[in-house]
Amino acid sequence: MLLIRCPYCEEERPELEFRHAGEAHIARPENIADISDEEFAQYFFYRDNPKGMAFERWRHMHGCGRFFNAVRHTVTDKFVMTYKAGEPKPVLEEPQEGQSAP
């Protein structure tokens, strides 16, 4: 079982307490009524689905209930770090997509 650190509970918790909640750092366009269907589709439907480091939202559903963000390697399934919702997207030093996994 994976252990995931919840930044609000400040400790590692078993994955059964968590739910995946999609890609992180997707900002809703502020002019949502003006954008084209294609632009809306890009915002609403299209996701990166990288092979490598992914920025994801998770929810500590059966714990504190909070949404937070996580960096996970989609090949190794390893959680690199987690951080509170609203905090800036971290800059990673680890090799990115297409390179060998850490």
Place this chain on the structure above:
Amino acid sequence: MAEGQVTRELPLDGRFAGGASVSVRPAGAARRVSLRVPAESVAAVSNSLGVELPTRPGASAQAGARAVLWLGPDEWLVIEEGERYPMADLEGAGVLFAAVDVSHRNTAILVTGPAAADVLNAGCPRDLSLETFPVSACSRTVLGKIEIVLWRMADDAFRVECWRSFSDYAFDFLKDATRGQ
């Protein structure tokens, strides 16, 4: 008009499971409040309740027959096993917060004895060693297929708060886990 006494029945009344090293039994009736309190209201609400709301993750606080369990950064569960009414005590707080009476949404199971942690670990994936889940620690977590609030009341005594409609499942699960204990 019909005369008579109305008696409360708890969903697990009369149930018992266990052996030499563990016992599983229902807790008595309690009043409960689900509390959401922003940081700036914590002091006033603590004052009204007569218990300091713990702000450290996973901490609980007690005063007399009343306990307050940290569930999230702005969320607590109040459990009152005495005669007082926490909802009434909260009325005069005079600050912004949300309180919902969930007295009958939950029921509780007491798991006690040297094998208590082992029995809970049959369905709860948390590390229940005293180093990581010490006495007075509390947390929302899972037991088998349901969500519970787990509270360690002593080295070998836990309180499992679960939703009333899931309480049969919770009790039967724990009963199965006591086999051989």
